[in-house]
Amino acid sequence: MTARRLHARHGAAAIEHIPFRASDGTELALARVTRANGSEGAADGERPAVLLLHGLTASSDMFVLPETRNLVDVLLDAGYEPWLLDWRGSCRLPHNDDDRAGYSFDDVALYDIPEAVARVRERIGGRRLFVVAHCLGALSLSLSMTAGLVPGLAGVVAQGVFLTPKLAASTRLRMHFGFEVLRRRIRHVPVDFRKAGFRSRYTPLFALASLGADCPDPTCQMLHNSAWSVGASLFVHDQLDRRTHERLADLFGSAPMCVIPHLRRIELAHTVVRWNLSDGRYRALPENALDAADRIDCPVLLMSGSENGLWLDANKLCHDVLAARHPRLDVRYVEIPGYGHVDPFIGRSAALDVFGHIVEFLDERR
Known part of the structure; x- marks a missing residue:
């Protein structure tokens, strides 16, 4: 298996692709980004490293958008060395479209993230290492952190x-009941109508996503108006550059049904919990991550758009819960006005409105 190439701008940076297979045999993708042609900035051997984790069905492409000033550009200019992990939920990998594939976020927390961190540390030595994570990449990271991995x-x-998922009532209803019906009939929910085809089992899902939509693009409808049929929204439409909007089908892939049972258990618990309770391989992970939050041993910045149409104000809730239960933890919360769920990374003005908060947080601790 070979990961689809990163859709990155050429010339501004050099991308080193590093072969990487998790110890359970799953092939992943890891890349290191440096300045091309020895451009100005901190010497490579002095730069703190930043590992970037995408969300489910997205990929490292979300951090290297060629049509905007992206997060990797900003980190390089600020003197950091970005590393990109495509964990098993990446649309650059085939795992979400393969009907034979099956995994839970336990696998991401136990294998993908800790082993990627170890691989990065092999290369950077004693340099400082930060992690910037989005959506279910961040949720999986919370399980790794509270496990001490x-x-x-x-x-x-x-x-x-992060630790305290929060969904709207309608989204909860669809996830717990509608997706149970879907899971018996399909293995994944696609976003690219061109690939799915008009006469397919997925046509009713695209039709449902189109109801009340302002945008005529079926992929946008599935993501902005439906979020893979759970009735949520991934972004504020006006925050996207036209070119980003045109390639949404490249930036996001199919949502696999195999993770839905774990997501349902997490949502019912209102925190991150382990899925595999009887399999001894996963015993290192806590049964309830929030109960083990005192194992978090580094500062945490919780971010969210004020118009987050998927997880609502889950990160504000997480900040308040951690501040009350574990006041010794260094946890802060930043809300980005006018942004939704994923546009804080892929929005056309994210470099102006969002990335400064990230760099400021990193700079205080470098």
């Missing part, structure tokens, strides 16, 4: 959700 990080930025 990624100790000694210099700091973590968690965007959208």
Whole structure:
């Protein structure tokens, strides 16, 4: 298996692709980004490293958008060395479209993230290592952190959700009941209508996503108006550059049904819980991550758009809960006015409105 190439701008940076397979045999993708042609900035051997984690069905492409000033550009200019992990939920990998594939967020927390962190540390030596994570990448990271599997990080930025998921009532209803019906009939929910085809089992899902939509693009409808049929929204439409909007089908892939049972258990618990309770391989993970939050050993910045149409104000809730239960933890919350769930990373003005909060947090701890 070969990961689809990163859709990155050429010339501004050099991308080193590093072969990486998790110890359970799952092939992933890891890349290191440096300045091309020895451009100005801190010497490579002095730069703190930043590992970037995408959300489910997205990929590292969300951090290297060629049509905007992206997060990797900003980190390089600020003197950091970005590393990109495509964990098993990436649309650059085939795992979400493969009907034979099956995984839970336990696998991401136990294998993908800790082993990627270890691989990065092999290369950077004693340099400081930060993690910036989005959505279910951040949720999985919280399970790794509370298990003590990624100790000694210099700091973590968690965007959208972290330890305390919070969904709207209609989204909860669809996830717990509608997706149970879907899961018996399909293995994944696609976003690209061109690939699915008009005469397919997915046509009713696209039709449902189109109801009340302002945008005529079926992929946008599925993401902005439906979020893979759970009735949520991934972004504020006006925050996207036209070119980003045109390639949404490249930036987001199919949502696999295999993770839905774990998501349902997490949502019912209102926190991150382990899925595999009887399999001894996962015993290192806490049964309830919030109960083990005192194992978090680094500063955490919780971020969210004020118009988050998927997880609502889950990260504000997380900040308040952690501040009350674990006041010794260094946790802060930043809300980005006018932004939704994923546009804090892929929005056309994210470099002006969002990335400064991330760099400021990193700079305070570098």
